[in-house]
Amino acid sequence: MQRRPALAACAALGFLPHGWGARDAIAHWAAQFQPSSLSAQAQREELAWFRAAAAPFRGQSIKVVSEIIDTHEYEAKVLAPAFSEITGIQVQHELIPEGEVVRRIREQMLRGTPHYDAYVNDSDLIGTHWRYDATLVLSDWMRGEGRAQTLPTLDLKDFIGLAFTTAPNGDLYQLPDQQFANLYWFRHDWFSRPDLQRRFQTRYGYALGVPLNWSAYEDIAEFFSHEVQRLDGRRIYGHMDYGKRDPSLGWRFTDAWLSMAGQGSPGYPNGLPVDEWGLRMEGCRPVGASVARGGGTNSPAARYALERYLDWLRRFAPPGAAELDFNQAGPVPGQGAIAQQIFWYTAFTAAMSKPGLPVNHADGRPKWRVAPSPHGAYWQSGMQRGYQDVGAWTLLKSTPLARRRMAWLYAQFCVCKAVSLKKSLTGLTFVRESDIRSEAMTRLAPRLGGLVEFYRSPSRVYWTPTGPNVPDYPELAELWWQHVGMASEGRVGAQQALDDLAEAMDASLARLARSQNGPCAPRLRERLSEAQWQTLPGAARPRLANEKPPGRTIAYERLLRMWQFGSDAK
Template identity: 60%
Template sequence: MECGMRAGVCLLLLCCHMPGLSAAEPLQQVMDELQPSSLSTEQQRRELQWFIEAAQPFRGMTVRVVSENIHTHWYEANVLAPLFRQLTGIRVVHEITGEDDVVNKLRTQSELGLALYDGYISDSDLIGQHFREGKVLALSDFMVGEGRAVTLPTLDLNDFIGLNFTTAPDGKLYQLPDQQFANLYWYRHDWFARPELKEAFRQHYGYELAVPQNWAAYEDIAEFFSERVREIDGQRVYGHMDYGAHDPSLGWRLSDAWLGMAGVADTGLPNGLPVDDWGIRVENCRPAGASTRRGGALDSPPAVYALQKYIDWLKRYAPPEAQQMSFNQAGNVAAQGYVAQQVFWYTAFTADYTRPGSPMLDEQGLPRWRVAPSPRGAYWQEGMKSGYQDVGAWTFLKNTPLKRLQAAWLYAQFTVAKSVSLRKTLVGLTPIRQSDLDTPAMLEAAPRLGGLVEFYRSRAARRWTPTGANVPDYAGMASLWWRHAYPALAGQVSARQALQQLAEAFDQHLALLGSRQQHACAPRLNAEDSELRWLQAPGAPYPVLSDENPPGRTLPYQEALHAWD
């Protein structure tokens, strides 16, 4: 049985449905599955015992939750939900679907008042919407109010490495992190170490084939593999991987990474202030415009540079099929062994790159690849965010009936409790707790994970941030990204025209929200002014650089990792 869990627990779950058979000690058998743990055996037993007792009033209930389609959530649905039922008597229907569907369902439940789910694992990218619209439960209020009796005493919020991403500017916690993955540079360490390739690269480009520090070097390396090397060991290879299907995930691609790493935003963490990496300017906490005419940067020269590079590299250096791929289809393509590097690689797919038998592993079972900080665009400056990080977090709507909410909250805490989280992290590789990262088990796993553990253990990980609180309606605005960017990819309009239309659509949407949201941080647009005035003012939006293609710069892997010091 391929169930992502230990054989004993598979047996336990099957046995417990057979008449005349019952688990002699369900708690012990649950503990057997949940190893290793950052807790001592006695601490883990006490914590799990707390769930058994706290769930007493809810025994026999069924709750429904939903999350996106990544390994971590399948482990929850297939292993943790049945274990939770075993412990508590609460049945959890944990559904897995596309991220776009999760967002649609959350919006539908919120707008139509339907009781679709009792809990969602939804990206923290929506935090700007949650605190402005008032439909999502503030967990920090709930935990000291109606949720007090069902809040785990050992939850230890400060242990969550992504808690600041799920805390809104009003200081309240709206979401509880369940899994995190980052967007990093990925490359074939083994190919980059081949003497003949190193020599050929140095001869042609005049510097070392190593981890690119800027987009110019990335582009050189992409050209080198796609157009000069072309074949390795008899196989056609490519120097770049991305995706470009006319699909919502095209929007995430651009809003997650490309603009931020091009250097569109102002300096300042988490997203740049007063202009963020979506190119939205805020005045105090009010979104004031995305177009350069209103002080935003969504159609500014760095944004045009970002979109143009995305298009050019996808068409020129990526495998031809990448243009028709979406997020999920593209995720494990590099694992098939014909891609040399990927500028923005989601670590959520790490499990595909470490699976036994994968061409991504060498004879010792160690990865042929590494992750490193992504190279920066020509406009990027020190002090800007260094990359994107996705924080999937438990999210509850206020219209959920209290008893169902309390039962679902128990399950949510179970999936992230210290009793569970280290085991879950080792399966899904999407860490959420510092205490897990500090365990010997994670250090032992590190050599097999190509730099992932080193990244998360570094202080630099905080410079990888999700979409910020400036975005007041992620669900509504995310769809504008792909609808307006695709025509540029399809060659129907220029990158500049596409971004001008996108910025205009953003401004109109912000104006609409401003009239609808009754919140002190609701959008209020700046008056239109000349682009030139804003471009000449300090900070973003930035004017065009005289040279967007500086010399390429690379660093050896170990030196590149100093960025994580």
């Protein structure tokens, strides 16, 4: 036992002390990966399987990549060295901005450029992987060339996001590694203050609570930013967002902002015939994004969504928010000056839960909570409720066979039951039902502001990623941040930015129609007159006479009870 501290130090450097054997390494790491959903014996057996399966590759190395979030920091700093010590395969796990991950996987897919042996790549690319013959079909791989390297106890049915990494034809393309939702975040302690409740009721005529629509969100933002102004001795703000013109600005919108406003059609998981990007589908074919081609990217609901984003950023967010990107803006609510955020990525929960932050009590309990995001004036029942991100292990056919096999071993190691619960408790991006339902998660739940309750709720399945409609995510996503960025910088108005975006998307669909083959390749339809496109099913709805109906809120405690039964607050 005296050697454990020394071993831990060596583990951080990625090597074993001289004379330390495989059995010692397995025993050491089994102890480090506690708690586990497995028994101690089953956990050691699973780790020993990795050692045996990796025997033909001992002494070799692989290089993998993922975006920069706490979960992947844990993988790079802890799981990669652990895997290397147990298996003898050296792993270089790089962390780079998500925009770069998307760019490099696309380059390798299209040109065969050997950047990495595996990618943790969002399931938002499922439509891309499905249409290009460049990504390994994991369901075939596990039965074929990768069978000997497929973990017998992988238990695919335990993964909560597998439907999002499976193509419409039933082929599994990606193995979920981390998963998080976009939810509403707010200061429960401030919302619970009787003096603020009275002031809000007097000013707006309804109760201060979790907003159910964008009208209430705007009222609450105005209340804290302009009427309350100062709490706990500091200037406060009723809204937080980011607006820097870079790839992360595109995610802000493609991650369901337009559908939360009410753009698109009802339908699960992505709206049919018009989805949350504004793409019109005919069967499995994308046929247009512009309103003139039956799409919705530049519809009145989309214009309303962009205008609200710009208006709230200008009026209610802290100074400088418009110059921040996704990663820079993420920690800001935790600094204690933000009352609410309509669209908060729960990937930041781990950082938000750290002791000592002004948004947490001294004993670690949060002063904040999470809830479903409110919907805009155009939203109707049956439309997409919110976005859920599924980062998943993706292997490409251009990677040499031996390196694919080693990368597959490492990918499974990062999500196997022997390590998954410990990783879930560290990064708080859950992928396994067994982890969510564990006793350890029950004990932690009071410190996570409703996140565990959300993931245990039947409602969680209605938060969905970008689906298979998008035929080339890297190409089309690139257009969003460029054109929305023109509006966020004040160079063009909201409608002009969306008109330009829709035209650019149509042009991309036309190009992809020439380069992609198969029954689900894009096929751009002709432009129609207004009288013609208005007759199409799912055509863009006309502008509402009143885009700010009365605000509606709900008490958080009531909402929590409804969550547990999967019912809606309307």
